[in-house]
Amino acid sequence: MKRIFIPVVLTALMVIPIIAWSHSVSKKEKGKKYPSIYRSHIIIDGKANEWADSLFFLNPDAKIRYAVVNDSNNLYLCLKVFDDNQQIKLLRGGMEVWIDPAGKKTEVCGIRYPLSTTLNPGSKMGERSGDPNGIKQLKLLFLLQAKDMELTGFKDGINGLLSNVTNRTGVQTVIKLDSTNILIYEAKIPLSDFKSDLTKAEPLSVGFIIKGLEQPKMQEGENSHESGMENHEGGGGMGGRYGGGGHGHGHQEGNRDEGGEPGKSPRQGMFEDTSMWLKLSIAH
Numbered sequence: 001m002k003r004i005f006i007p008v009v010l011t012a013l014m015v016i017p018i019i020a021w022s023h024s025v026s027k028k029e030k031g032k033k034y035p036s037i038y039r040s041h042i043i044i045d046g047k048a049n050e051w052a053d054s055l056f057f058l059n060p061d062a063k064i065r066y067a068v069v070n071d072s073n074n075l076y077l078c079l080k081v082f083d084d085n086q087q088i089k090l091l092r093g094g095m096e097v098w099i100d101p102a103g104k105k106t107e108v109c110g111i112r113y114p115l116s117t118t119l120n121p122g123s124k125m126g127e128r129s130g131d132p133n134g135i136k137q138l139k140l141l142f143l144l145q146a147k148d149m150e151l152t153g154f155k156d157g158i159n160g161l162l163s164n165v166t167n168r169t170g171v172q173t174v175i176k177l178d179s180t181n182i183l184i185y186e187a188k189i190p191l192s193d194f195k196s197d198l199t200k201a202e203p204l205s206v207g208f209i210i211k212g213l214e215q216p217k218m219q220e221g222e223n224s225h226e227s228g229m230e231n232h233e234g235g236g237g238m239g240g241r242y243g244g245g246g247h248g249h250g251h252q253e254g255n256r257d258e259g260g261e262p263g264k265s266p267r268q269g270m271f272e273d274t275s276m277w278l279k280l281s282i283a284h
Helices: 002-030 084-093 132-145
Strands: 057-059 064-070 074-081 095-100 109-112 148-152 160-163 172-177 183-190 204-210 274-280
Touching: 057 274, 064 204, 064 274, 074 084, 074 095, 074 204, 084 132, 084 183, 084 204, 095 183, 132 172
Parallel strands: none
Antiparallel strands: 057 064, 064 074, 074 183, 095 109, 095 204, 109 148, 148 160, 172 183, 204 274
């Protein structure tokens, strides 16, 4: 009896893990493989009060945290930019948000906001001097210009250059500088504005692209400090302000800055795009 019992027990012990492993794989294939967060009562006001830290992904190189959630009717986006250089680049060079229902990094449906500006207040605003008060005034001046957005790739009648306040598309965008010098970007996009049904997209890709500034041309006899934007070395002491919490460091595709590798000077990064892509599923 013992000789029969032992093989039976050993066989059972070998079969159980196989069954369990098969079940877990099957469950993963049928379920959501990507982040899927349902969040209601999001107000597009340039404040991140409704956005818990656990909702954000982190780009440690660019000092940016970003989140994408949805409710039954809308897709919501939030960006928290901690670094002065990235803030100036975003406000002056502009930002693009792209949604690809096929889960690739294709520019299918997009929001350009804020739009790039040619406004150049000069060194008196602290752009070159590095004066903190002057830099803040510079940001506020750029924020005053952020009145319009451009939509592309959505349903007919929704695309084009629009006011981000009075348009009838249902798309809302806002960007503000909070009391702690963090730049907050928020957007709401009705799911009904898309040509395809995003609830069936598995996965869906969302990309945030902060556009690099145009490299200034040096005139004969001009040095680098005179020809372009001085390095602010902004965001000093960020440490725990943008680190920790969230969904980790690099677990999601695009969590590292494609245009700002470690060791690259902040000034050089001002003239290159900062790109972050996230794959997710619409929560039901």
